[in-house]
Amino acid sequence: MSGKLFDDELKDKGVFKDLGVLSPHYIPKDLPYRKQEIKQITRSLASIFLNVKPNNIFLYGKTGTGKTSVVKNITRELESTLADKSKNKNNARAAVAYMNCRLGYNSKYQVLLKIVEDDSLNREGLKDTPLEGVRGGKLSGRSPTELQQRMRATIESNAVHMIVVLDEVDMVKDVNELIYILTRMNDEIGEVEFDGKTCRGSISIIGISNKYSFKNDLDPRTKSTLCEEEIVFKPYNANQLKTILKHRVKMGFKKGSISESNIALIAAYAAQTNGDARYGLRLLQKAGEIAQNNKRKRVKKDDVKEAKARVEEDVINELITTLPEHQQIVLYSIADAIARGSQYKRLSDAPADVLFSGEVYENYERICKHLNRNPRTMRWFGEYLKELEMLGLVTLTLSGSGVRGTTTLIRLGGSPADIKKIVASSLGLH
Numbered sequence: 048m049s050g051k052l053f054d055d056e057l058k059d060k061g062v063f064k065d066l067g068v069l070s071p072h073y074i075p076k077d078l079p080y081r082k083q084e085i086k087q088i089t090r091s092l093a094s095i096f097l098n099v100k101p102n103n104i105f106l107y108g109k110t111g112t113g114k115t116s117v118v119k120n121i122t123r124e125l126e127s128t129l130a131d132k133s134k135n136k137n138n139a140r141a142a143v144a145y146m147n148c149r150l151g152y153n154s155k156y157q158v159l160l161k162i163v164e165d166d167s168l169n170r171e172g173l174k175d176t177p178l179e180g181v182r183g184g185k186l187s188g189r190s191p192t193e194l195q196q197r198m199r200a201t202i203e204s205n206a207v208h209m210i211v212v213l214d215e216v217d218m219v220k221d222v223n224e225l226i227y228i229l230t231r232m233n234d235e236i237g238e239v240e241f242d243g244k245t246c247r248g249s250i251s252i253i254g255i256s257n258k259y260s261f262k263n264d265l266d267p268r269t270k271s272t273l274c275e276e277e278i279v280f281k282p283y284n285a286n287q288l289k290t291i292l293k294h295r296v297k298m299g300f301k302k303g304s305i306s307e308s309n310i311a312l313i314a315a316y317a318a319q320t321n322g323d324a325r326y327g328l329r330l331l332q333k334a335g336e337i338a339q340n341n342k343r344k345r346v347k348k349d350d351v352k353e354a355k356a357r358v359e360e361d362v363i364n365e366l367i368t369t370l371p372e373h374q375q376i377v378l379y380s381i382a383d384a385i386a387r388g389s390q391y392k393r394l395s396d397a398p399a400d401v402l403f404s405g406e407v408y409e410n411y412e413r414i415c416k417h418l419n420r421n422p423r424t425m426r427w428f429g430e431y432l433k434e435l436e437m438l439g440l441v442t443l444t445l446s447g448s449g450v451r452g453t454t455t456l457i458r459l460g461g462s463p464a465d466i467k468k469i470v471a472s473s474l475g476l477h
C-alpha cells in the first residue's frame with residue numbers, strides 16, 4: 048500500500064465546507080418560522096422555575112416541520128438555564144428523558160425502563176431512591192410496578208420535575224395505558240423538604256406525532272390528558288424553505304458553489320413535498336454530491352433535477368424494503384401481474400394497468416409457494432392492500448357491480464419494473 052489510498056478523497060474537491068450541518072441530525076440553534084411554537088412550549092415549561100408542574104403538551108405536524116428540532120433545542124436550553132444559579136433562583140430541579148418511540152421505545156414497559164435508566168434521573172447530585180441500593184444498575188427484567196415505584200421514589204425524594212418526551216408517540220402500542228400510568232403517578236408523588244422549603248416533584252409529557260389520525264384513535268380520557276396544550280406545526284412554504292436552506296448553504300457550502308435560483312428550485316420541490324425541510328436538506332446535499340462527483344465546483348440546475356430523481360428513488364427504496372415481508376410479496380404480486388400484461392390470464396377487458404384483487408391474490412399465492420412461505424388469508428391480503436394504499440404505493444377503487452360482482456381494483460403507484468426489482472433484491476427473489 049502506498050498510504051495514498053484516501054488522498055484523492057481528502058483533496059479539496061470543491062462544493063462543501065461543512066457536511067455536518069446538512070445532516071438530518073444537526074440541530075441549528077436558530078429555527079426561523081417557529082418562534083410562536085417555541086414561545087408557547089417555553090412558557091409552559093417555565094413553570095418548572097416556580098416549582099409548578101408544567102402542562103402536558105402534544106405537538107402535531109407533518110414530517111420535516113421542525114417538531115423534534117424545536118423540542119430538543121428548548122430542552123437543551125432548559126437544562127442550561129436550570130444549571131445557572133443566577134437564573135434558577137428557586138433551585139428547581141428538572142429531568143428530561145427524550146426518546147424516539149420508533150427506535151425501540153414502543154411499549155409502556157420500554158418507556159418506563161428508559162425513564163428510570165435515563166441519565167437525567169441517574170445524574171450526580173440526585174439522591175438515590177430508597178428502593179434500590181444501586182444506582183444506574185441494570186433494571187430490565189424488573190416488573191412494570193417495580194419500575195414505576197423506582198421512578199416515583201426518585202422523583203419524589205428529589206422533588207424533580209420530570210419531562211418525558213415521547214417523540215413519534217403513535218408508535219407506542221399500549222399508549223393509553225402508558226399515559227394513564229404517567230399521569231396518575233402525579234397523585235402519588237408526596238411532598239418533601241428541600242432547602243428548607245416544602246416542594247413536590249411532578250411528571251409531564253411532551254408527545255410528538257406526524258400521524259394525523261393518532262389523536263382521534265386515543266381513548267377520550269388519554270386524549271384530554273395528553274393534549275392539555277396542543278400545538279400544530281404548519282408545513283413550510285417555498286419562501287420559508289428557501290430561507291432555511293440558504294442558512295444551511297451559508298454554513299455548509301463554499302461561497303458561490305450554489306446559486307440562489309437553484310436553492311429556490313430545491314425549496315420549491317420541498318414545498319411540493321408537504322413543506323418538508325428534511326427533504327429539502329437531502330436534495331441540497333445530493334445536488335452538491337452530484338456536482339462534486341462530476342468534479343465541478345458549482346451546482347447546476349440539472350444536478351438539482353437529478354438529485355430529485357435520486358432522492359425519490361431512495362425514498363421509495365427505503366419505504367419498500369422496510370415493509371413487512373408479506374406486504375412486500377403482495378406488492379411484488381401486483382407489479383408482476385402488470386408486467387406480465389396480456390400473458391397473464393386476465394378475465395376482463397379493463398385497462399392493462401388495472402388489476403382485480405382476485406387475480407392478484409392468485410399471483411400472491413403462487414409467489415408465496417415459490418418462496419416457500421404460507422400465503423395469508425384473503426382477509427389479511429385485504430389489510431395489506433389497505434396499508435400499501437396508505438403509503439401511496441397502490442391505489443384501490445371499488446368496481447361497480449359488473450360481471451364479477453363488486454370487487455377491488457388495484458393500480459400500482461410506480462413503475463412495475465422498478466418495484467419488482469426493489470422487492471426482488473430485498474426478498475432474494477429471482
Ligand SMILES: Nc1ncnc2c1ncn2[C@@H]1O[C@H](COP(=O)(O)OP(=O)(O)OP(=O)(O)O)[C@@H](O)[C@H]1O
Pocket residue numbers: 070071072073074075077078079080081108109110111112113114115116117256257291324325328
Ligand atoms: N425552522 C427550521 N430552521 C432550520 N432548520 C429546520 C427548521 N425546521 C426543520 N429544520 C430542519 O429540517 C430537518 C427536519 O426537522 P425535524 O426533524 O425537527 O422535523 P420533524 O417535524 O420532527 O419531522 P418528523 O415528523 O419526520 O420527525 C432537520 O434537519 C432540521 O434541522
Ligand SMILES: [Mg+2]
Pocket residue numbers: 114115116214
Ligand atoms: Mg421528528
